[in-house]
Amino acid sequence: MALRKIRTLGDPVLEKVAKPITEINDKIKELAYDMLDTMYTANGVGLAAPQVGVLKRIVVIDVSPEGDKPMVLINPEIIAKSGTQTGDEGCLSVPGKAGCVTRPNEVTVRALNLKNQQIEFTGTELLARAVCHELDHLDGIVYVQKVEGELHQVATEE
Numbered sequence: 001m002a003l004r005k006i007r008t009l010g011d012p013v014l015e016k017v018a019k020p021i022t023e024i025n026d027k028i029k030e031l032a033y034d035m036l037d038t039m040y041t042a043n044g045v046g047l048a049a050p051q052v053g054v055l056k057r058i059v060v061i062d063v064s065p066e067g068d069k070p071m072v073l074i075n076p077e078i079i080a081k082s083g084t085q086t087g088d089e090g091c092l093s094v095p096g097k098a099g100c101v102t103r104p105n106e107v108t109v110r111a112l113n114l115k116n117q118q119i120e121f122t123g124t125e126l127l128a129r130a131v132c133h134e135l136d137h138l139d140g141i142v143y144v145q146k147v148e149g150e151l152h153q154v155a156t157e158e
Helices: 026-041 125-138
Strands: 046-048 058-061 071-082 085-090 097-103 106-112 118-124 148-153
Touching: 026 046, 026 058, 026 071, 046 125, 058 125, 071 118, 071 125, 085 125, 097 125, 106 125, 118 125
Parallel strands: none
Antiparallel strands: 046 058, 058 071, 071 106, 085 097, 097 148, 106 118
């Protein structure tokens, strides 16, 4: 696997809508594994393909405390949401900054996995926040567009 360059705020690719994936081939699998390596190396909990300069509808997420439960979601869509949560959010494409964002507290997601199988799951709290954040990236939306108030500086270890 290879580390990919994470695009940062101001890069036009982050403002574009990603295209659906029509075939899960070796190139898509390599992209997914590269994205996981890149996300873990950057100490993130999620990464969308546009963040590494690829306009495809694929995200990787791992909100497990040990960082050992990776999820690869291809052509993901939120099919239900409920409740609200408001809290600080950061982004690998906006290093050193965080801001307060309101998101659903629970989401149900439908996507394909790397075996081309349809999966469906419901996530709450941090997983719901991560899913919403990453799916926004697929539609050219960076969380700073949803921040309530001002962005603030965060320490690297946060």
